[in-house]
Amino acid sequence: MKEKFEENQDLLWQTDRYESLKLAESPWENNKVSISYTIPGIERKNEEDTNNLRVKTLEHIDNTYPHDTWTHIYTDGSSDNMEAGGAGIHIWPSDGSKENTAKATVSICSNFKAEVIAIKTALEHIKQTKTTQARNKNT
Structure with a gap:
């Protein structure tokens, strides 16, 4: 276990390998x-x-937040008595297209966790879209 920790500790100093959010x-x-x-x-x-x-x-x-200049993202997550849960995301970019995504949550899931999964999925989509748009501009 200690060896694994020491091996992974080096990754902490390799900041150029990871994209960070800077405000x-x-x-x-x-x-x-x-x-x-x-x-x-x-x-x-x-x-x-x-x-x-x-x-x-x-x-x-x-x-x-007018649709022609803002991307609207709506998220929802829910669970049925700490059992089956799901997360839904509706994305409405300023170009007028629409995208709906649904994701099953783990078998034991609270409403809060399902909501967090929905928000995390939306943020992953934003990051992926931003990366794709930047890549398309550079080609």
Whole structure:
């Protein structure tokens, strides 16, 4: 076990082999970040029709982040009593195309873990797409 650790420890110093995420500044220091806890036109969601809530929410998202300039990614994950679970991802790039992906989770899975798997899958897709787009620009 100790030998395996020492062998892998060398990898920690080989940073050129791994892509890292570097931010220009910390998100909490960026004054351009805004967090909204409300949707305009929705006072109490338990007093609204479900369809009306959906329409107002999607209108707000589209007005704030227009589809022609932003990629919209929606994730959902759920589990049935800590048993079979799944993760779903809907990706709507600014070019108008749409992609849906579903992924089975492990046999023993909580709702939280299924949600995390959905988000992780979406992030992997973004990374892969970004890499593919960069590769296509360079060829």
